[in-house]
Amino acid sequence: MIITYSLFGLSGILLAFNSSHDAVHNTLFKRKKLNSIAHYLIFNLQGVNATLWKKRHISSHHIFPNVDGCDADIDNNPFIRLSKTHARKWNHRYQHLYAPFLYCAYTLHWILIKDFMYLYKKEVANMKNLSYSWLFILEVILLKVLYLSFILLAPCYFSDLSLSNWIIAFIIMHSIISIFFVLTLIISHLTTETNFPIPDNRGMLPTCYHEHQLSVSLDYHPTSKFANWIFGGFNSHAAHHLFPNLPHTLYTDITPIIKETAMQFSMPYNELSIIKAVKSHFQYLKELGNKCPSGRFESVDVH
Numbered sequence: 001m002i003i004t005y006s007l008f009g010l011s012g013i014l015l016a017f018n019s020s021h022d023a024v025h026n027t028l029f030k031r032k033k034l035n036s037i038a039h040y041l042i043f044n045l046q047g048v049n050a051t052l053w054k055k056r057h058i059s060s061h062h063i064f065p066n067v068d069g070c071d072a073d074i075d076n077n078p079f080i081r082l083s084k085t086h087a088r089k090w091n092h093r094y095q096h097l098y099a100p101f102l103y104c105a106y107t108l109h110w111i112l113i114k115d116f117m118y119l120y121k122k123e124v125a126n127m128k129n130l131s132y133s134w135l136f137i138l139e140v141i142l143l144k145v146l147y148l149s150f151i152l153l154a155p156c157y158f159s160d161l162s163l164s165n166w167i168i169a170f171i172i173m174h175s176i177i178s179i180f181f182v183l184t185l186i187i188s189h190l191t192t193e194t195n196f197p198i199p200d201n202r203g204m205l206p207t208c209y210h211e212h213q214l215s216v217s218l219d220y221h222p223t224s225k226f227a228n229w230i231f232g233g234f235n236s237h238a239a240h241h242l243f244p245n246l247p248h249t250l251y252t253d254i255t256p257i258i259k260e261t262a263m264q265f266s267m268p269y270n271e272l273s274i275i276k277a278v279k280s281h282f283q284y285l286k287e288l289g290n291k292c293p294s295g296r297f298e299s300v301d302v303h
Contacts, residue, residue, distance in 0.1 A: 001161065002169045009173040012046050013181055017232030018248070024054050027247040047111035047147040049140050052118050060125045062244060066189055066196045066216035067205065072125040073189070081288045082190060085198070088289070096286040106178040108171070111147070115140060183278055187218060188237040191280035192287065193270040194218050211267050213241040214258075218270040220277045222255040227274075238269065 020042035022028040023035040043050035056072040064070035068083040076083075079102055081092040091098075119137055122130055156166045195215035197205050205212060221227040222236040233240055233248025239255050240248065262269040272280060 001165075002172055005155075005169045006173045006176045009177045010180065013177050014230065014232070016042055016046055017234060018229075019232075020050075021232055021234075022247050024057060025244045027245060044143050044147070045150075047107070047144065047151070049115045049143065051136070052115055052140075055127070056118075056124060059127055062241065064126060065213065065241060066194060067199070068196070070126040072127070075125060080285065083196060084288065092289040095289045096282045099282070099285055100179065103182040104175040104178050106182050108174045108178070111144065115144075183281075184231055184274075185234060187220065187274070187277040187281045188234060189216060189218065190284055191218050191270075191272075191277060192284045193272065193280060195268070210242060214238055214262055214270075215268040217241050218272060218277060218280075219255065220272055220274040222271065223252050225252055228252050235274070 023039035026035045060072040068085045074082045217237040227235045233251045236251035239251040
């Protein structure tokens with residue numbers, strides 16, 4: 001039961017990778033309305049709020065990836081230091097060791113805590129003066145109740161297993177999908193190879209849009225049809241950030257062109273195997289946690 005339950009949860013994550021992510025960029029269907037419906041249904045069936053994530057993903061992350069204070073995905077948090085501009089705490093020295101345990105709780109934290117935190121934040125990265133109606137807040141709560149009823153209470157009702165058995169399976173399932181989710185997504189931006197541009201005194205970034213997207217992204221097995229099918233194109237991240245208006249099924253075809261063009265114009269292009277990319281991520285965490293980081297993590301004045 002636990003194995004089947006975990007595979008069911010994993011299939012939901014892969015469905016979001018391959019379908020909902022394309023839908024949020026209006027590339028799953030030709031009609032925008034169908035994309036909105038698909039994204040809304042698939043994402044909310046995972047327990048996370050589709051509307052809140054879409055706002056952060058489209059209006060923040062895709063515009064300013066890896067720019068601290070502008071990219072919601074690297075917002076400051078009390079447990080892991082993800083940017084050199086964040087204050088270093090004593091516990092960050094060990095973050096590369098305890099991060100995997102935190103990652104195992106990622107989706108549960110997102111479903112039960114993170115979405116509600118964003119409801120009451122007035123500012124998220126570059127997005128200011130945020131507010132939500134009481135009807136939307138009620139919608140978020142009802143969607144959470146529906147998810148927990150569907151994924152936890154219904155199986156308990158229609159089986160002979162106790163609720164405690166299902167809660168254990170629920171936690172195990174989320175631990176498995178969390179570590180899979182985080183380690184296949186976080187390596188596309190947060191590694192020792194990727195860049196973390198800092199705006200100057202005028203708020204200007206040092207490179208053009210296209211060079212910026214190349215420098216902050218990392219690909220793993222980007223021309224593999226199998227990897228593209230599994231990860232929904234997240235493994236071809238340079239292609240996705242350069243051309244978010246294209247479906248992920250084209251990434252394996254355009255990535256060789258991107259690599260060749262980047263080389264021709266002396267622009268960055270980052271590519272590793274998935275194993276080396278995961279290692280690079282934890283090396284990045286270790287460097288950021290060090291008291292005296294290496295050169296590219298020196299303290300800077302972002303003002």
